[in-house]
Amino acid sequence: MSKKDSEYLINRKDNQYEVVIGLEVHxxxxxxxxxxxxxxxxxxxxxxxxVSLVDAAFPGMLPVINxxxxxxxxxxxxxxxxxxxxxxxxxxxxxxxxxxPQGYQISQFKDPIVGExxxxxxxxxxxxxxxxxxxxxxxxxxxSIHDLDPQNTFVDLNRSGVALMxxxxxxxxxxxxxxxxxxxxxxxxxxxxxxxxxxxQEGSLxxxxxxxxxxxxxxxxxxxxxxKNVNSIKFMQMAIEYEANRQVDLIEEGKTIxxxxxxxxxxxxxxxxxxxxxxxxxxxxxxxxxLLPLEVSEKFIEExxxxxxELPDDKKRRLIEEFKLSPYEANILVSDxxxxxxxxxxxxxxxxxxxxxxxxxxxxxxxxxxxxxxxLEISQSPVSSxxxxxxxxxxxxxxxxxxxxxxxxxxxxxxxxxxxKIVEEKGLKQQSDPKALEALIDKxxxxxxxxxIEYKQGKEKLFGFFxxxxxxxxxxxxxxxxxxxxxxKKL
Amino acid sequence: MSDITKQSLTELVENIKNKKxxxxxxxxxxxxxxxxxxxxxxYITNDFxxxxxxxxxxxxxxNLDLKLPGIPLAVKDLFCTKNIxxxxxxxxxxxxxxxxxxxxxxxxxxxxxxxxxxxxCDEFAMGSSNETSFFGNVQNPIDKNLVPGGSSGGSASAxxxxxxxxxxxxDTGGSIRQPxxxxxxxxxxxxxxxxxxxxxxxxxxxxxxxGPMAQNVKDCALLHEVISSYDPxxxxxxxxxxxxxxxxxxxxxxxxxxxxPKEYRVDGMPKEIExxxxxxxxxxxDCGAETIDISLPNTSYALPTYYIVAPAEASSNLARYDxxxxxxRAKGENLIDMYEKTRSEGFGAEVQRRIMIGTYVLSSGxxxxxxxxxxxxxxxxxxxxxxAYKKVDAILTPSTPSSAFKIGEKTNDPVSMYLNDIFTVPVxxxxxxxxxIPAGHDLNGYPLGLQxxxxxFDEQNILNIAYAMEEKINFKNKITDWWIK
Numbered sequence: 001m002s003k004k005d006s007e008y009l010i011n012r013k014d015n016q017y018e019v020v021i022g023l024e025v026h027x028x029x030x031x032x033x034x035x036x037x038x039x040x041x042x043x044x045x046x047x048x049x050x051v052s053l054v055d056a057a058f059p060g061m062l063p064v065i066n067x068x069x070x071x072x073x074x075x076x077x078x079x080x081x082x083x084x085x086x087x088x089x090x091x092x093x094x095x096x097x098x099x100x101p102q103g104y105q106i107s108q109f110k111d112p113i114v115g116e117x118x119x120x121x122x123x124x125x126x127x128x129x130x131x132x133x134x135x136x137x138x139x140x141x142x143x144s145i146h147d148l149d150p151q152n153t154f155v156d157l158n159r160s161g162v163a164l165m166x167x168x169x170x171x172x173x174x175x176x177x178x179x180x181x182x183x184x185x186x187x188x189x190x191x192x193x194x195x196x197x198x199x200x201q202e203g204s205l206x207x208x209x210x211x212x213x214x215x216x217x218x219x220x221x222x223x224x225x226x227x228k229n230v231n232s233i234k235f236m237q238m239a240i241e242y243e244a245n246r247q248v249d250l251i252e253e254g255k256t257i258x259x260x261x262x263x264x265x266x267x268x269x270x271x272x273x274x275x276x277x278x279x280x281x282x283x284x285x286x287x288x289x290x291l292l293p294l295e296v297s298e299k300f301i302e303e304x305x306x307x308x309x310e311l312p313d314d315k316k317r318r319l320i321e322e323f324k325l326s327p328y329e330a331n332i333l334v335s336d337x338x339x340x341x342x343x344x345x346x347x348x349x350x351x352x353x354x355x356x357x358x359x360x361x362x363x364x365x366x367x368x369x370x371x372x373x374x375x376l377e378i379s380q381s382p383v384s385s386x387x388x389x390x391x392x393x394x395x396x397x398x399x400x401x402x403x404x405x406x407x408x409x410x411x412x413x414x415x416x417x418x419x420x421k422i423v424e425e426k427g428l429k430q431q432s433d434p435k436a437l438e439a440l441i442d443k444x445x446x447x448x449x450x451x452x453i454e455y456k457q458g459k460e461k462l463f464g465f466f467x468x469x470x471x472x473x474x475x476x477x478x479x480x481x482x483x484x485x486x487x488x489k490k491l
Numbered sequence: 492m493s494d495i496t497k498q499s500l501t502e503l504v505e506n507i508k509n510k511k512x513x514x515x516x517x518x519x520x521x522x523x524x525x526x527x528x529x530x531x532x533x534y535i536t537n538d539f540x541x542x543x544x545x546x547x548x549x550x551x552x553x554n555l556d557l558k559l560p561g562i563p564l565a566v567k568d569l570f571c572t573k574n575i576x577x578x579x580x581x582x583x584x585x586x587x588x589x590x591x592x593x594x595x596x597x598x599x600x601x602x603x604x605x606x607x608x609x610x611x612c613d614e615f616a617m618g619s620s621n622e623t624s625f626f627g628n629v630q631n632p633i634d635k636n637l638v639p640g641g642s643s644g645g646s647a648s649a650x651x652x653x654x655x656x657x658x659x660x661x662d663t664g665g666s667i668r669q670p671x672x673x674x675x676x677x678x679x680x681x682x683x684x685x686x687x688x689x690x691x692x693x694x695x696x697x698x699x700x701x702g703p704m705a706q707n708v709k710d711c712a713l714l715h716e717v718i719s720s721y722d723p724x725x726x727x728x729x730x731x732x733x734x735x736x737x738x739x740x741x742x743x744x745x746x747x748x749x750x751x752p753k754e755y756r757v758d759g760m761p762k763e764i765e766x767x768x769x770x771x772x773x774x775x776x777d778c779g780a781e782t783i784d785i786s787l788p789n790t791s792y793a794l795p796t797y798y799i800v801a802p803a804e805a806s807s808n809l810a811r812y813d814x815x816x817x818x819x820r821a822k823g824e825n826l827i828d829m830y831e832k833t834r835s836e837g838f839g840a841e842v843q844r845r846i847m848i849g850t851y852v853l854s855s856g857x858x859x860x861x862x863x864x865x866x867x868x869x870x871x872x873x874x875x876x877x878x879a880y881k882k883v884d885a886i887l888t889p890s891t892p893s894s895a896f897k898i899g900e901k902t903n904d905p906v907s908m909y910l911n912d913i914f915t916v917p918v919x920x921x922x923x924x925x926x927x928i929p930a931g932h933d934l935n936g937y938p939l940g941l942q943x944x945x946x947x948f949d950e951q952n953i954l955n956i957a958y959a960m961e962e963k964i965n966f967k968n969k970i971t972d973w974w975i976k
Contacts, residue, residue, distance in 0.1 A: 056816055058591070059811070060692050062689055101815070282854050284807070289695070289696035290727065
């Protein structure tokens with residue numbers, strides 16, 4: 001439950017406004033071929049090389065549903081704790097545009113494949129539930145390219161017909177931070193499921209953002225504006241911030257808000273009117289007569305359910321229980337599937353006598369730092385989970401100290417070297433032989449008699465001096481714990 | 492053999508199989524007659540040169556196991572044919588050459604047949620007289636300045652005029668059966684889902700069905716057997732066991748119950764149509780079958796329902812013809828201007844009328860009152876048939892409310908033109924099979940047809956009934972070759 005002081009409110013003179021946000025997320029289905037044709041969906045191909053006669057809407061061409069895309073949508077629906085509709089209908093959404101070859105988009109209007117569901121967000125001050133209104137399947141349009149030629153517009157149909165899932169949230173979001181958490185959660189769930197790669201740079205995930213404002217405490221919704229096709233979380237947050245303030249200013253000036261579709265100009269950081277409600281398209285939706293209603297059996301859904309991997313919320317719960325991690329730590333590990341995968345591999349490879357906490361600290365500390373500095377994803381980590389696990393074990397069993405481990409880690413990065421070998425080759429093994437250490441410490445005490453006496457007389461600070469001397473004498477390899485014990489005994 | 496073109500498909504196949512005729516002989520004969528028949532304007536595009544090449548090639552290594560061995564035929568220009576211009580009777584596709592073949596025509600070529608050319612039709616199959624074609628009227632071989640019906644007018648004219656031994660048309664609201672009736676030939680509209688729609692230029696997707704047109708029932712059965720197939724490329728194609736229609740054809744229909752729907756006795760129906768129907772009832776009885784009076788109470792709503800559903804689907808299906816990707820493109824100041832000019836110049840008046848009707852009935856605020864209501868009525872019409880089929884095996888009606896009319900007679904009165912489809916549209920709305928067979932002549936000697944409507948997937952039954960009646964009727968088409976100089 002959110003605390004009062006963390007509420008996102010827009011303040012004007014004596015008035016406070018709450019922002020109400022709903023998202024229509026367009027998530028590209030991860031599939032080899034398009035929703036109604038066999039053309040490939042690979043990103044970045046040469047223009048118009050992944051276009052079939054169906055995608056280009058040649059006369060007499062007919063759509064045939066891609067069963068895999070249906071499975072992906074159902075899988076996502078299950079991941080969103082949503083109702084799967086056994087019967088859904090594909091409709092035609094009619095409008096003219098050069099990059100829409102059919103003159104209509106095949107979508108689902110009245111009867112979507114997935115109904116109501118919910119996702120849980122972990123916000124700093126607790127959990128927040130966001131309702132899902134629906135998820136439906138639809139075709140993507142092609143791409144119009146206006147900036148290659150001063151006179152002509154070019155059209156690339158590679159994207160035409162690619163399957164999208166439109167995930168519509170309820171108007172449950174109240175701040176840019178919640179939007180951030182929501183998108184990240186959706187992306188995380190879909191990446192766990194393998195239903196969308198969530199790559200926002202490549203346009204695999206984009207959203208229309210509905211924003212309205214209302215006086216704090218009001219139960220009624222204000223008039224909303226829809227900001228079309230925003231393709232990064234940062235831009236969504238900026239757009240919401242701008243748009244909410246714009247609406248509040250209008251209200252404060254005694255003006256009304258027009259329901260309209262707006263565009264976010266990323267360069268000027270402002271939203272601009274695209275078309276008003278009066279100019280809204282009449283899409284003339286009607287059931288696509290080329291396609292029969294889509295009917296899926298209970299068995300079909302059950303089979304997909306059996307195929308659902310452990311999802312972030314469950315994984316988090318398990319990590320907390322099994323490994324006694326803090327919710328914060330667990331969150332960091334589960335939010336990205338590849339991080340979770342890496343962590344679990346490390347855990348598996350550490351064997352019986354493992355130190356989970358140590359592994360978590362090293363993943364979120366040293367490993368993340370290296371990935372960050374090199375701008376790498378964890379899936380591209382220069383240190384394999386196997387060698388990483390060996391390193392943690394070396395620390396755990398006292399072969400090397402944490403400090404030496406950092407040196408070893410540095411050396412591992414180049415070429416994913418085996419830490420065991422580095423330790424042996426460089427002679428970095430920790431000195432843990434008590435007799436050898438005792439001899440070493442005897443010598444230090446002997447060489448620093450006056451300081452030893454001062455210590456005995458109560459100058460306890462000097463203890464650190466002796467530790468330092470011992471470490472120095474051992475070339476940093478002495479087992480610090482043993483040094484402590486021996487020093488305490490000898491002094 | 493000078494009378495090659497007078498032979499039926501069955502005879503031609505037999506003669507080719509017995510080596511009495513070569514494919515080249517047959518192909519040349521039909522080409523020769525087609526060339527002399529330009530006045531009928533049945534063809535939009537001919538492919539005669541390569542037809543002869545194909546025939547010669549066939550004769551070098553004839554595969555006589557095929558169902559249509561070396562048989563030449565022309566097809567309605569609504570079927571996409573690989574590397575052959577396909578226009579749908581429209582200016583907007585006047586330069587369109589598909590790189591692909593429709594499933595139905597593919598099935599025909601796979602059985603050894605040879606394409607003669609592409610036959611004239613109403614623009615996008617929208618019309619009942621072939622007068623909406625961008626490529627001009629088609630003449631009915633029965634008489635000068637008589638429409639051949641539509642939209643498969645070129646197809647009907649080509650078979651009746653013996654330019655092609657058989658052909659295929661498409662039927663959305665009667666476009667096979669009505670022209671078959673007007674020209675004295677047999678035309679079958681199969682059950683929706685029986686023939687693949689893949690590669691057929693779409694008019695109204697939930698109603699369109701390809702079907703055979705022939706001089707007699709047996710030929711029709713054979714061609715249907717060739718074209719009907721399950722096709723995964725068409726999501727509305729249905730996978731069911733298909734008969735060997737021609738082999739299983741029988742004139743034994745003893746004990747069959749044939750329904751006579753009272754609602755088809757419409758106001759103002761000419762006496763000659765009523766008389767024809769009565770004659771039909773007598774033929775049924777003569778064949779040993781029984782007739783039973785039935786009611787199809789929602790019949791009168793079929794035509795208005797059809798003229799909402801079909802234009803609605805058409806308005807969307809024809810959106811792809813925008814000048815962007817293929818076909819005719821007019822110059823415009825900008826994208827919108829280009830769209831407007833392309834579509835205004837590229838589509839004819841009837842197509843534009845239906846696009847506007849369709850757009851209107853789908854618009855928000857009108858959708859419920861028109862489209863949605865029409866869908867409900869459509870269900871009622873189908874229910875009527877379902878009820879009737881609890882009592883009868885098939886239904887007998889006239890094919891059309893009149894015989895062929897003169898060219899130009901109804902062009903300024905679309906409603907009277909639409910009324911022509913009154914007996915045929917309920918069949919499309921219900922997705923059922925229907926066959927029109929020639930059954931008599933009016934006072935002018937123009938042919939009149941009877942329609943037999945079957946249960947879904949029961950083509951064999953209506954073919955059998957048609958076959959039995961054909962024998963009793965013993966219809967002779969009066970072709971005078973008036974157009975050949």
